[in-house]
Amino acid sequence: MTQRLEYVVSIMSRDRVGIVAGVSAAIRDLGGNIDAMSQTVMRGYFTIIITASFPEGTDMEKARARIEASGDPGELSVSIKPWESSAAEPYCEVCDQFVLSIMGEDSPGIIAKICGFLASRNINIEDLYAYVDDGKFIFISQLRVPRAKDVRQLQIDIEGLYKGKGMVVHLQHENIFLATQKVDFRGGEN
């Protein structure tokens, strides 16, 4: 039986109907099998990340070119890397998921400041969405915070980053969102 190797494929393009159809057909034709994919469109631009396995010996540069050719010339930016199994290991053994939200007047450097702070505290961003609506900046991210961290101190430190700048900053445990949004949530049992 032919051994299969796993790769990560990422694609960026201006959005249109049929990109995923073309890309998935190209992967099928290359003998690949898609294991997972996540796609989003932001302000008219499309991105997708795919993990897929291909038969051993597949020329991945040719595979990249084949996937790229599923779009019009110059349309898709495609990159492929071998998937490293260690990437799926948990970032920390005992973590809690928190939601960090920042809202206020837009100005350059807001994201750099908070993300620099989080990196300095070894806190990983697992999901991030930010946009400007009518001059108002909205940043929502989902973080994995090691349980050993003093959350109250973390909240104070993050609020301190924007003190006096009219920004509303909140770091909240994800259970408050799950409780209010998920019908089958059962948390905090004692």
Next chain:
Amino acid sequence: MLRTEDIITTIRMLQKENLDVRTVTLGLNLLECAGPEIDQVCEKIHRKIVSKAGRLASVCEEIGAKYGIPVVNKRLALSPVSALAEAHGPAGTLKMAKAIDDAAGEVCVDLVGGYSALVQKGMTPGERNLIESLPEALSRTKRVCASVNVASTAAGINMDAILLLGETILKIADKTRDRDGFGCAKLVVFANVPEDNPFMAGAYLGAGEPECVVNIGVSGPGVVKRALDRLRESSPQATLGDVAERVKITSFRVTRVGELIGREVAAELGVSFGIVDLSLAPTPKVGDSVGEIFQAMGISKIGGPGSTAALALLNDAVKKGGLFASSSVGGLSGAFIPVCEDSTLAAAVANGTLTLEKLEAMTSVCSVGLDMIAIPGDVDADTLSAIIADEAAIGVVNSKTTALRLIPVPGKKAGDKAVFGGLFGESVIMPVRNVGSASEFVRHGGRIPAPLQSLKN
């Protein structure tokens, strides 16, 4: 992963629409403190409150911060103090009230309920001691709240107790005349009192409850009001069925917040989690009003035709949303209409659209009763008793809780203003019509028998 829209919905409820945990109320059984020596009883009460509730405030702060939701009040609900008063006169009972007040201050709770008696079928000496001590207890303590259950569907209505309370309420008002009779705001007269209600002033730890239990009161009239505003903006043709559905969904979310906080606080304190009570409990703050929900439903004059139907819809939808959200719903769970505590209801009283008679009708379909209503100080005790009896009858016949917080304001008349401050608010004093016309009736005393439970029509 959570959806961004869901995150924004929750953040909006918490930060812009005044959703908070109104109270984390720790129920505490005091029966083990009973004894023949009053000073020892007081010492035991003090020790028990401090040992069991010492960490309550700090744990609430910590868990509130974790979820980004304020826990506005931390409170205690004690087992009925009347049970400890059997061997002591009103003076001894008053000593207990002071011991409770001091201990509550020490553990940083703002109010403590359970200075209570259950007299729906008759009165023990301890219960009489407690009722007779109320004027002193409520005027000389800061945090103690009292309640007396005078009626139940199973027992009927104890008119002797109601007569005694009519007189007692006037005495409490007189003792606190410098504060517009504020002491009466800390006494609730109940029919069918719930045993696990976390809201003040009527919270106490019922007979079937655990030794120590966390009950949660969540509010959120602002959240419901904004949800209805958004419905009206997005669907101008929305039916009242759509309105009920929107209230139900919103109530679901609010209840979930309460349960999450309650279970975590209970686990941290190592005690049982009891119930979550979602009641739309207004505060005088604009945007935190049940009256504004009426307006959002299209009732332009609160107290005018349609008000009772609107309140029935609201109360029912709140209960349904709460019951789907949690299997541990209890307390009152519905809509409150405390006049002084709701700036929009108080305004409706001031402009004459909301009257005592209409409020009484509305209480037949909502959670509580004639709540936080300032009336003229010269209303006589018999008339007060008759109003209590009317409200109790609504509760007893309809198998629901009703309650009264009537505040006769000494030296003031209808149209004057009573000001209590803080969460207790203010209101124009409401006229009471036909004063003195029911003395003969209430002075019969005795007990109005329990009502029939069949032929319900």
